[in-house]
Structures are given as C-alpha cells and as structure tokens.
Amino acid sequence: MAIKACVLCQLIGFSIVILVVYIIAGHYNPKNEHVLLDSSSNSDEKVWPELEFNWRIVLATVIGFLGSACGTVGGVGGGGIFVPMLTLIVGFDTKSAAALSKCMIMGASTSSVWYNLRVPHPCREVPILDYDLALLFQPMLMLGITLGVALSVVFPYWLITVLIILLFSGTSTRSFFKAIEMWKEETIVKKEMERPQESFVNSRGELLIDTEPLIPKEEKTPMQIFRFNLRWKMLTALIVVWAAFLALQIIKARFLFQNDKGCDVYIFVQNGLVACSTSYWVVTIIQFPVALAVFSYECVKLYKESKKRKSMGNTDSVCEASIDWTAPHLTFCALCGILGGTVGGLLGSGGGFILGPLLLEIGVIPQVASATATFVMMFSSSLSVVEFYLLNRFPIPYALYLMSVSILAGFWGQFFIRKLVAFLKRASIIIFILSGVIFASALTMGVIGIDRSIRMIQNHEFMGFLDFCSSQ
Numbered sequence: 001m002a003i004k005a006c007v008l009c010q011l012i013g014f015s016i017v018i019l020v021v022y023i024i025a026g027h028y029n030p031k032n033e034h035v036l037l038d039s040s041s042n043s044d045e046k047v048w049p050e051l052e053f054n055w056r057i058v059l060a061t062v063i064g065f066l067g068s069a070c071g072t073v074g075g076v077g078g079g080g081i082f083v084p085m086l087t088l089i090v091g092f093d094t095k096s097a098a099a100l101s102k103c104m105i106m107g108a109s110t111s112s113v114w115y116n117l118r119v120p121h122p123c124r125e126v127p128i129l130d131y132d133l134a135l136l137f138q139p140m141l142m143l144g145i146t147l148g149v150a151l152s153v154v155f156p157y158w159l160i161t162v163l164i165i166l167l168f169s170g171t172s173t174r175s176f177f178k179a180i181e182m183w184k185e186e187t188i189v190k191k192e193m194e195r196p197q198e199s200f201v202n203s204r205g206e207l208l209i210d211t212e213p214l215i216p217k218e219e220k221t222p223m224q225i226f227r228f229n230l231r232w233k234m235l236t237a238l239i240v241v242w243a244a245f246l247a248l249q250i251i252k253a254r255f256l257f258q259n260d261k262g263c264d265v266y267i268f269v270q271n272g273l274v275a276c277s278t279s280y281w282v283v284t285i286i287q288f289p290v291a292l293a294v295f296s297y298e299c300v301k302l303y304k305e306s307k308k309r310k311s312m313g314n315t316d317s318v319c320e321a322s323i324d325w326t327a328p329h330l331t332f333c334a335l336c337g338i339l340g341g342t343v344g345g346l347l348g349s350g351g352g353f354i355l356g357p358l359l360l361e362i363g364v365i366p367q368v369a370s371a372t373a374t375f376v377m378m379f380s381s382s383l384s385v386v387e388f389y390l391l392n393r394f395p396i397p398y399a400l401y402l403m404s405v406s407i408l409a410g411f412w413g414q415f416f417i418r419k420l421v422a423f424l425k426r427a428s429i430i431i432f433i434l435s436g437v438i439f440a441s442a443l444t445m446g447v448i449g450i451d452r453s454i455r456m457i458q459n460h461e462f463m464g465f466l467d468f469c470s471s472q
Helices: 002-027 055-074 079-090 094-116 131-152 157-194 222-229 232-254 278-311 327-347 352-361 366-390 396-424 428-458
Strands: 199-201 207-209 255-260 263-268
Touching: 055 079, 055 094, 055 366, 055 396, 055 428, 079 094, 079 428, 094 366, 094 396, 131 232, 131 278, 131 327, 131 352, 131 366, 157 327, 157 352, 157 428, 232 278, 232 366, 278 327, 327 352, 352 366, 352 428, 366 428, 396 428
Parallel strands: none
Antiparallel strands: 199 207, 255 263
16 A cells, blocks of 8 residues: 555656646746757857657656666666766756756655665664764765865866776676675575475484574564654754755855955855855865764764674674774775765766775675665765756756656666565675666766767867866
C-alpha cells in the first residue's frame, strides 16, 4: 500500500509539474536569454532553447531518466552524462548545461534519500545513512567545491580534459575490479549456503546438527524504519554547515565591497564581489575555519569512539568502515574530501565521482556507500543550484521539467536495484553500476573535451593558464 500511494503521489506531482512548466514556458522570457545554436558564439553568452515537444526533448528525457537512476544508485550523481546531453542534444551552452545538471542531480539525490530513509540497514541495527561519514566529508567537500570553481576559470581547457580522462578512467577501473572481486566473494558465500548442513554424532550416539537457534526478528513498518533512519541531531548539524556555506556564497555572489570617499559600503550588484579585493579574500578565507571546525569535531568523535572500541576488545567497525580512525587516516579522509570537492567544482560534475569510490575503498558496504554518498550530494548539489539561481544561470521551465524526471528516476532506480540486490543477493551490482556511470562520463566528457581542444588549436586560441583575478 505504501508503494502504491507513493506511485500515485508521484504521478499526480509529475502531472502538476508538467502543467506548471508549460504555463511558465509560455510566459517566460528573461532579458538575457539568447537562442543561439552556433558553436562559434561567445562562450559567455546564454544559449537557452525553447521547451517544446520534439525528438530532442524525448531523447534527453530518456537519457536523463537512465542517467539519474544509475547515477543515484551508484552514488555518483551523473553530471558527466547530463552536461554532454544538454549541450549536444538539447543545445544549451556549457555553463547553463552545468547549472541544469546540478538541478537534475539535486532532484535525483533528494528522491533517492527519501527512498533510502524507508529502507532498513541490510545487516545491522543502524541507520542506512551513515551520518558520521556524511558529517566527516561534507564540510571538506564543500570547501573543495569552492576551490574547484575558482580554479576552473584559471586552468586551460585541455588540462581539465586530461584530468577528466585520467581521474574518471582510474576510478572506474578500480571500481570495476573491486566489483569483480566482490562478485567472486558473493559466489563463494552462495555456494556455501547451498551446501547441505553438516551433521555430527556425539559420544552417546545422538545426532547433532550444526545450526544456530532461530531468533524471530521483529518486522518494522515503513514509518518505524523512517523514524529510525532519521537522526535529527546529525541532520541539523549537516543543515547548519550547508546554511553557513550558502550564506557565504550569497554574500560572495551578490554584494560588492568597495571604498567610496574613505567609507566602506556594500552595494548590491549582480556580478558579486570584485575578485582579489579585500572583501573577496575575507569571504573566501572564512570558509576554511567553518569547514575545519566541523571536520575537527567529527574527527575527535570518531577517534574517541575508535579508541574506546579497541580498549573494550570490540571488533565491530565504526561508521561501517573497516578503516582504523587514527590521525593519519583522518587526515587522508580530509584530503580526499577536498580533492573530491575540487574535482567537482573544477569539472562541474559533482564530488560523488570521488566520494562514492572512496567510501567503498575504506570498507563501507555498497548499500550504505550509495545511500551516504547520495545523501552528501543532496547538500552539495542544492548549494550549487541556489548559487546558479541567484546568477540567473538556467531557465526555470527546463529546470522544473528535468528535475521532475530526475525525481522519478531517483526513486525508481533505487526501488528496482534494491529489489534486484535482495533477490540475487549480490550487492556488487551497485559497484558495477557505479563503475559504468563513471566510465560513461569519462567517455562522453573526454570526447567533447578533445574535440573542443582541437578546435581551439585550429582557431589559434590561447591555451595557457589564465590570470586568477582578471578571470573571475
């Protein structure tokens, strides 16, 4: 009944969104909109095609649905698929495509998180969303996104393309081999479970069967599972971090700090702070203590829990990960979080391409890794969407339509894959999907990057590093 009610609500919501989209589309005509499909046009010029029913929107819907479904299941988002789709098929400029891609990731990840809140942990009496890992990586990821966005205007396009190919190819290959290894382990376990139970005879000639007494497990209702998975204290901390970074980004994007006749004043402007000004560096540097304070708090918590666990002789892992939470390992996680965010901001693809494989690498089981990575992406992508909205970087009708498609895809992707994993008893399927999405992203973004780099060489365009201050 819960699934039927959810499906009915989704169908009604999707119909309402479609109706609203076409009503808005008929009256939506922003001043800065340009419908220019010429690839030779200025890269800063907005290219926003009209939302109309044709083969392009149908193909984009299909690709967006499949990309969102697979991306959320793998915990990587799917931005590497959405951006090429929106530029090559629909006809958006690169910056608008990246903004719409974030809208799709936000919709799919939000829907996926809502679904995962109603799913019990596969093997332990803990929430399937690992809040400690989310709080450990989220501040570093957001800090890295800020650095990546700043570097994206400095790095030459060919270098970004090389980074895409190397990084995505490496992570997809590593994930693929990890999936094969896990598949083999699952095969061995299934064969062991299918063997007939061994029996023994004691000294008195009595038959003993090597079994454990069956303890009836209490079945929880979906609402009980939802309440158990929802930890308000940790969720509030994540929201506070998100709100702090959002406030700093709004200040950075909407206010200009300047000196007028010896007086410091704030002037509301569209283009944001003047790059490399005093106020610009103040707002940028403030983000570091905010991120480090939250990260340090979580590090101390994990370190104390790990030390207490070892002193009591408890072999259970902390935060679902087999890693021993020592100072070097926590420092490694901080660097990986910053790297993931920097890559996401630099390539416009989201930090899930680093966070998803990283969680698997430190020993998190696939179901929890997928749910936790998607949970963190919900915060990072929504932060980007708000920033892009303030900068008028995407058309509202397209955003509403693509987000509704992604919301449906996020729910049904989780639903079918979770059912398939439970039926086949193979969680390695999630890792195979993660590897496939990363490889597809490396292929599409790599081909587009190489093609554009070749055209830049033919047109004798500047191929070196740009000045940071003048490029902001």
